[in-house]
Amino acid sequence: MDRQTVVVLFGGRSSEHSISSATAGGVLAAIDRDRYAVIPVGITREGAFVLEQDDPGKFALDAARLPEVADNGSRVRWPEPGGDRTLRVVHQDGRVEDLGEVDVVLPILHGTHGEDGTIQGFFDTLEVPYAGGGVMDSALCMDKHFMKVALQAAGIAVAPxxxxxxxxxxxxxxxxxxxxxxxxxxxxxxxxxxxxxxxxxxxxxxxxxxxxxxxxxxxxxxxxxxxGITGREIEVAVLEGADGVRASLPGEIVLTSRGFYDFEGKYLGGDGVETVCPAELTEAETAAVQRVGVHAFEAVDGRGLARVDMFLTTEGELVVNELNTMPGFTPISMFPKCWIASGLAYGDLITELVEAGLRR
Structure with a gap:
């Protein structure tokens, strides 16, 4: 069958630029090449859209040298609304190349200018389909204050x-x-x-x-x-599929000697933390975590995906900490790990996200 063209968009202007770039390495390595033609587009720290190498190894997560998008002199030109969806690149020597029509963009951007609704609004304006969260849920969950207000209004417990x-x-x-x-x-x-x-x-x-x-x-x-909430740190992955919204088996962050789950513990192999999926929970606890995860996703008008982080207190209460509308997506991140434990392979998870974007 004819392959559909997916732009994998990564990097960005936020402090999470390198994590987004590392996520790109995982996605580029695992995306179904028989089904999709892939165009990697990076955003430099200064905000330039550049055509990147289709090389997963270039963006591997390495604690000694975090990956990033360098300015190679090219400039990507997005389609204008109302016309065809042809993506073009202006090379450093001034030569303009047509890259073909874009079917969908997979923005794997973290932080401001990517996970906050701005890039989503950009693609809405261009009338280019994209996967993942929309403008509303991205903006709402990026601002932890307003996210808490929305969750409280839906009757979901949050930390004072x-x-x-x-x-x-x-x-x-x-x-x-x-x-x-x-x-x-x-x-x-x-x-x-x-x-x-x-x-x-x-x-x-x-x-x-x-x-x-x-x-x-x-x-x-x-x-x-x-x-600070005393309890077990539980995370559940939520995915919007063709048949509706569903939640994965929950995972758990187990701190052995680290004070909290910080950047080093998440991405750089720091000691004192383990990520376990599935978490050791009773059937009733698992069902409750999944129910709260879906409820929280719906409370913020979630689209595409989210990782819902919560605490399970000693009294059995579930307190939602936050929602991430573009969670860590490297192969070792909790979101993919929870879906893998639930029977959905990493490559198939990427396919589900892309197909959800195409359905829009």
């Missing part, structure tokens, strides 16, 4: 929090300190609009608060300070 804006902290920190102290200790300080645990700190003493806020403010002028 205080939202701190830099301007308010500089103008009069006193009332905010009082509210934060009322949360109890420990608290977690995190940028409102960042992912991969970038800029996140665990604060066990209020004397550490100012330094933690400065780290978070370096990523975002809006920061959340959350009550």
């Amino acid at each position: 929090w205080v939202t701190v804006r830099r301007r308010d902290w500089v103008r009069d920190a006193g009332p905010l300190r009082t509210r934060i102290a009322e949360l109890g200790l420990p608290v977690f300080v995190k940028p409102a609009r960042a992912g991969s645990s970038v800029g996140v700190s665990k604060v066990a003493d209020l004397a550490e608060l100012d330094a933690a806020l400065e780290i978070a403010f370096a990523e975002d002028e809006k920061v959340l300070v959350e009550t």
Whole structure:
């Protein structure tokens, strides 16, 4: 059969550029080449769209040298709305090449300018189909403050929090300190609009608060300070398929010596953390996690996919921590691992995402 053309889009301007690039390496290696013709397009840290090499090894995740999209001088020209969907590239020597018509874009971008609804709105404007989250759910889940508001409105438990804006902290920190102290200790300080645990700190003493806020403010002028929840860290993968929304078997983050699941523990092989899927849960607990995961996905008008992170407390309550609308997607990331444990291979998972985009 004729292959459909998929643009795999990665890199980007956020602090998660390298993780997105590493995800591209996994996707390029596993996507079904009999079914799809692939065009890799990278976004440099400065925001230029460049035609990349179709070489999974170039973007392998290496703790010693994280992959990234370099500016090779090419410039991708996206189709204009109302016309055909021909993708073009202007090479460094000025030569223009037609790359063929695009059927769907698979944006595997993390963080701002990619996971926050902006690139989704861009493709909506161009009338180019794309896989994954839409404008609303991407924007909502990128901002942890508004995500919590939406989840609470749907009757889903979330950790108590205080939202701190830099301007308010500089103008009069006193009332905010009082509210934060009322949360109890420990608290977690995190940028409102960042992912991969970038800029996140665990604060066990209020004397550490100012330094933690400065780290978070370096990523975002809006920061959340959350009550630390005692419980098991459970994650469940949610996927929108042709037959509706379904949830995977849950996984678990097991901390042995690390204070929390930080960037090093997630991506660089840091000691003190294990990812287990499926998690050792009773049938009733598994069903409850899946139910809450789907409920949370629907509460934010989810599209395509999401990883729903939650805590299972000793009292048996499920407290949702956050939703990631483009979760870590390297072959060793929790989202693919949970689906693999549920019987869906990595390559087939990519196919499901692409097909969902095509159906739109």
